[in-house]
Amino acid sequence: MQRRFRGPPTAAIVVAVAVFEVVGTVVASARQPDHRPLDALAFVLLLAGPASLSLRRRAPLVMLPAAAASVVAYLALGYAxxxxxxxxxxxxxxxAAAGKRWQTWAVAAACAAVLVAGAAGSGDEFALVRAFAGTSWLAILVLMGEGVRLRTDRVAERRRQHEAREQAARDEYRLALARDIHDVVAHSLSLINVRASVALHLGEKDPAQFRPALEAIKAASKDSLAEVRQLLGVLREDAPLSPAPPPRLDRIPGLADDARRAGLEVSLTQPEAAAVHQLPDAVQEAAYRIVQEALTNVVRHSGARKAAVVLALEGTTPAADAGRQLTVTIDDDGAGAAGVPEGNGVTGMRxxxxxxxxxxxxxxxxxSPLRPGWRVRAVIPLAAPPAMPGPERETR
Structure with a gap:
C-alpha cells in the first residue's frame, strides 16, 4: 500500500508559494519589457499553480497535471x-514522495518534451542548452521526491519493526505472568485442598492430626497470598516482574515436603550444592517451576502413592556451561495422563x-499393568538464552 507523504501543513505551503510566485514574477516582469505585461489572466495562472498544491492529500493524481497545465499556459501566452x-x-x-511514480515521470517527460519542442522551434542556438538544463532539473526533482519516499518508507518500516518487537515483548511478559499465576495458585490451592480433606477426614478420628493440617493450610495460604499480591502489583504496574530473586533449586526440598504432607511419598536426588549454586538463575527457575507443577499434578490427578524427583547435571565439559545440561525427571506410580488433553500446567512447563x-x-x-506410572522429563542446557525483557514503561 502506498503511503502519502506527510510534510508541512498544506495551507502554509500554498500561501508561501503563492506569495513568492506573485511577488517574484511582478519584480521580474519589470526587467522584461519585451514580454506580454501581466494582466488578470496572468495572476490567475500564477495563483492556479499554488492552488493545485492544496490537492496533494485529497486528490494527488490531480495536483501535478493541474500545476503543469498552469505553468505551460502561462509561458505559452508569453508572460514574463x-x-x-x-x-x-x-x-x-x-x-513522487506520495508514491505516484508513473504519473510523476510521465508529467515530467511531457514537460521535458514541451521544453525541447519550444527550443527547437525558437531558432535560438542556446535554447537547446537551456532545454537540456530544464530537463535535467525535472529529472532531479523526480529523484528528490523518490528519495523522500524511500526515506519515509524506511522510517515507517523501522517504526513497524519496533512496534512488532514491543508487542512481542508485551506478549511474552503477559505469558510469563500467566505462568507464574498458574504455578502459584495451582500449587498452593492443591496443598490447601488436600490438607483440608485430611483435616475433615481425621478431625474426629485423630484430633492430633487436626492442628498440623490447619497449620499447613495456613502456611500454604500465606505463601500463596504473598506471591499473588506481588503478581497483582505487576499487573497494576506497581512493581517489576521479578522484584525478588527467582526460585532456586535449593527450595525444591520444600516442594517435596509439601507433597509429603499431602500424603505422597517423595524421594529427591539432587547434584551437590556447590554445583547447583553455579547454575544460571534462568535454568534454576525453570527447573523449580517444572518440579513444582509436576508434583502438583501428581498430587491432584494421578492417584500416585510414590514419586521420585531426580535432578542431574550431564555433559563432558564441567569447566564451562557449553555442552552441559540439567535434566529434571519426575516419575510417579500413578495412572498417568495418556490420552488426556494437556492443560495449562503442562503447557506452562513446555x-x-x-x-x-x-x-x-x-x-x-x-x-505394571495395574499401575502404569508416568514420567515427566525436562532437558535444559546450561548455556540458556537470555530471557526476553518486559515492555518498557513510560516515565512520569
Missing part, C-alpha cells in the same frame, strides 16, 4: 519569466523449558 516554476517543482517532488532453550517430554513408565 519568473519563479512560476516553483509550484510545478514542488508538485513533482510531492507527487513453555518454561523452551524459554530456557530446552525441551519437555511426557511418557508412560509401564511399571
Amino acid at each position: 519569466w519568473g519563479p512560476v516554476f516553483l509550484s510545478l517543482a514542488l508538485a513533482i517532488v510531492l507527487s 513453555e518454561r523449558a523452551a524459554a530456557a532453550g530446552g525441551s519437555l517430554h511426557l511418557a508412560p513408565l509401564n511399571l
Whole structure:
C-alpha cells in the first residue's frame, strides 16, 4: 500500500508559494519589457499553480497535471519569466514522495518534451542548452521526491519493526505472568485442598492430626497470598516482574515436603550444592517451576502413592556451561495422563523449558499393568538464552 507523504501543513505551503510566485514574477516582469505585461489572466495562472498544491492529500493524481497545465499556459501566452516554476517543482517532488511514480515521470517527460519542442522551434542556438538544463532539473526533482519516499518508507518500516518487537515483548511478559499465576495458585490451592480433606477426614478420628493440617493450610495460604499480591502489583504496574530473586533449586526440598504432607511419598536426588549454586538463575527457575507443577499434578490427578524427583547435571565439559545440561525427571506410580488433553500446567512447563532453550517430554513408565506410572522429563542446557525483557514503561 502506498503511503502519502506527510510534510508541512498544506495551507502554509500554498500561501508561501503563492506569495513568492506573485511577488517574484511582478519584480521580474519589470526587467522584461519585451514580454506580454501581466494582466488578470496572468495572476490567475500564477495563483492556479499554488492552488493545485492544496490537492496533494485529497486528490494527488490531480495536483501535478493541474500545476503543469498552469505553468505551460502561462509561458505559452508569453508572460514574463519568473519563479512560476516553483509550484510545478514542488508538485513533482510531492507527487513522487506520495508514491505516484508513473504519473510523476510521465508529467515530467511531457514537460521535458514541451521544453525541447519550444527550443527547437525558437531558432535560438542556446535554447537547446537551456532545454537540456530544464530537463535535467525535472529529472532531479523526480529523484528528490523518490528519495523522500524511500526515506519515509524506511522510517515507517523501522517504526513497524519496533512496534512488532514491543508487542512481542508485551506478549511474552503477559505469558510469563500467566505462568507464574498458574504455578502459584495451582500449587498452593492443591496443598490447601488436600490438607483440608485430611483435616475433615481425621478431625474426629485423630484430633492430633487436626492442628498440623490447619497449620499447613495456613502456611500454604500465606505463601500463596504473598506471591499473588506481588503478581497483582505487576499487573497494576506497581512493581517489576521479578522484584525478588527467582526460585532456586535449593527450595525444591520444600516442594517435596509439601507433597509429603499431602500424603505422597517423595524421594529427591539432587547434584551437590556447590554445583547447583553455579547454575544460571534462568535454568534454576525453570527447573523449580517444572518440579513444582509436576508434583502438583501428581498430587491432584494421578492417584500416585510414590514419586521420585531426580535432578542431574550431564555433559563432558564441567569447566564451562557449553555442552552441559540439567535434566529434571519426575516419575510417579500413578495412572498417568495418556490420552488426556494437556492443560495449562503442562503447557506452562513446555513453555518454561523452551524459554530456557530446552525441551519437555511426557511418557508412560509401564511399571505394571495395574499401575502404569508416568514420567515427566525436562532437558535444559546450561548455556540458556537470555530471557526476553518486559515492555518498557513510560516515565512520569
